Amino acid sequence: MNLLTPDPGLLFWMVLSFLIVFFLLAKFGFPVIVNAINKRKEFIEASLVSAKEANERLASIQEEGEKLLAEAKAQQKEIISAAMQEKQRILQAAQDEARTSAQQIVDDATARITAEKEKALREVRSEVATLAIDIAEKVLSEKMSNSAEQKKAIERMIEKL
Amino acid sequence: MKKILYIFFLTLLTCVSLPVRAAEKEGGVNVSELIFEHLGDSYEWHIAKGCVIPLPCILIEKGGVTTFMSNQIEHGQECKGYHIAAEGQYAGKIVNAQGERPFDISITKNVLELFIVCAILLSVFLGLAHWYKKHGYKKAPGGFVGAMEVVVGFVENDVIKSSIGHGYQKFLNYLLTVFFFILTCNLLGLIPIFPGGANLTGNIAVPLTLAVSAFIAINFFAPKGYYKSIFWPDVPLFLKAFPLMPTIEFVGVFTKPFSLTIRLFANILAGHVVILSLSSLVFITAQAGAGINSSMTVVGVAFSIFMNCLELLVAFIQAYVFTMLTATFIGIAHSE
Numbered sequence: 001m002n003l004l005t006p007d008p009g010l011l012f013w014m015v016l017s018f019l020i021v022f023f024l025l026a027k028f029g030f031p032v033i034v035n036a037i038n039k040r041k042e043f044i045e046a047s048l049v050s051a052k053e054a055n056e057r058l059a060s061i062q063e064e065g066e067k068l069l070a071e072a073k074a075q076q077k078e079i080i081s082a083a084m085q086e087k088q089r090i091l092q093a094a095q096d097e098a099r100t101s102a103q104q105i106v107d108d109a110t111a112r113i114t115a116e117k118e119k120a121l122r123e124v125r126s127e128v129a130t131l132a133i134d135i136a137e138k139v140l141s142e143k144m145s146n147s148a149e150q151k152k153a154i155e156r157m158i159e160k161l
Numbered sequence: 162m163k164k165i166l167y168i169f170f171l172t173l174l175t176c177v178s179l180p181v182r183a184a185e186k187e188g189g190v191n192v193s194e195l196i197f198e199h200l201g202d203s204y205e206w207h208i209a210k211g212c213v214i215p216l217p218c219i220l221i222e223k224g225g226v227t228t229f230m231s232n233q234i235e236h237g238q239e240c241k242g243y244h245i246a247a248e249g250q251y252a253g254k255i256v257n258a259q260g261e262r263p264f265d266i267s268i269t270k271n272v273l274e275l276f277i278v279c280a281i282l283l284s285v286f287l288g289l290a291h292w293y294k295k296h297g298y299k300k301a302p303g304g305f306v307g308a309m310e311v312v313v314g315f316v317e318n319d320v321i322k323s324s325i326g327h328g329y330q331k332f333l334n335y336l337l338t339v340f341f342f343i344l345t346c347n348l349l350g351l352i353p354i355f356p357g358g359a360n361l362t363g364n365i366a367v368p369l370t371l372a373v374s375a376f377i378a379i380n381f382f383a384p385k386g387y388y389k390s391i392f393w394p395d396v397p398l399f400l401k402a403f404p405l406m407p408t409i410e411f412v413g414v415f416t417k418p419f420s421l422t423i424r425l426f427a428n429i430l431a432g433h434v435v436i437l438s439l440s441s442l443v444f445i446t447a448q449a450g451a452g453i454n455s456s457m458t459v460v461g462v463a464f465s466i467f468m469n470c471l472e473l474l475v476a477f478i479q480a481y482v483f484t485m486l487t488a489t490f491i492g493i494a495h496s497e
Contacts, residue, residue: 003430006366007202009265013272014370017279021342022374026334029286030313034333036293037314043299 192441199437200360200430202271204231204245204255208355216273218243218255222263231267274359275367278345285309286341316340316484324488325495332491335378339371340484347429347476351469362479363430371425372418375487380414383494417490421483428479432472439465 206214215232220243233240234255237247243263246256256262268276292306302310321336322329346367349357361367380387391410393401400406442461446454 003200004365006369007265007271007364009267009269010202010271010275010364010366011370012266013268013275014367017275018342018370018374021279021282022335022338024283025286025338029283029290030334030337032290032293033286033310033313034317034337036298037310037317039298040301 192438192445195441195444196434196437200363200433201253202269202359202364203253204234204267204269206270206273206355214355216268216270218265218267220255220263220265220267222257227263271359271361271364271366274346274349274357274361277356278342278349278361281345281349282338282341313337320481320485321488324485325492328495329488331382332378332488335374336484336488339374339487340480343371343425343483344477344480347479348473350429350433351472351476360430360433362425363433365422365426368422368425371483372422375421375483375490376415376418378487379417379490379494382491387494417486421486425479425483428475432468432475436465436468436472439468 204218205216208214213232215230218227218229218231218234220227227241227243229240229243234243234245237244239258242258243255244258246252246254246260249260251260251262254262255265255267289306289309292302296302301307316337317333320340321333325332343362346361350359350361350363352358391414392407394406394410396406439461443454443458446457449457
């Protein structure tokens, strides 16, 4: 039994069947399989890339949202503080106005009161004068009937002058 | 795990009782004849005693084709002028009445095994291709298709692509066919009963054909630079004027596929020889007494189990190495 001498019959069948198998597999077998595997590989890679992109986009959207929110908050703060200032200012102005108008009223009242007082005083004074004159007239008319008295009175008056 | 060990030892135990009966039956066994019979080819497929599958014999001589079934020439019988030579140059082969050998393309055990391998390859990969055509590439395969996809992907990327580099697509189908052809042959050879058991890659004709195909793939598709590097390599003039380097390079062209042949052939053949020898320990020690025989049986069976596991690995490694080296040679030829 010679193991190293190839048997022509087996060699013949081997060449024939290997060629047939190779032809069939190379034509209908492996290209389909390899293509499918490679396509799936590409598909998976593309999917991974797009997933990464989507993730990034999501992250950026989130970031943007946060930025917007922060901005909105800052604006709100600003608006509120402006409103507060405005309120303060309006209040201040109202208070000032009220104070001035009150002062005005008080001043007016004081002036009028003073004027009235003056007027009243003047009237009282003139009344008192008139009354004094009247009284003096009456006193005089009653007391002057006595000449001695008159004399005394005149003297007293002279003395006083 | 416990269960497996239990079964393992039970099997070994039955092995102990077997040789006693074997020793009783026969006076002794010619082990080398037994091993060579298993390694070689035969006209019928012997499964067990009394269970033989007859195979067709096809003989061509002087333009005439003669066919008959192998059971018609059993035990030295003559059929249509042909018989199996008992001795001489063509011992064990069919010869005609004059003792000459016709062109013998009988469907022998190895040829039938070859057809089984082809059938398996075609059904597996055409089935796979059908699956992909049906489901498209977006569906992830499971089970067998998924497993095969992993192997195909591995061979494509880690063996072929990395060895050839740019332009590997041209050789992809060929190398994948070679890989799975060798792998299937090797694995089927390890199965001891009918669908397997023939020593196909351990028969010189098969690795030889594969190596010739590798030779064609390496040399006939190479660019011009490759031939220049062989016959007029880029070395100092005195090395190529007196054609030392060209001679070495030219011899290398043939030794590369030759080494592929011998590597595959010798590895598989050696594996078969070792497993058969270990199994034969039972019969060799049959006359040495029941004690030695039983203990050697345990050792023999344990070792042949180990060798079978090792051969599973070798079956893959040899397919891998053959494909990778062919791819590397192609890559070298294309890099010039």
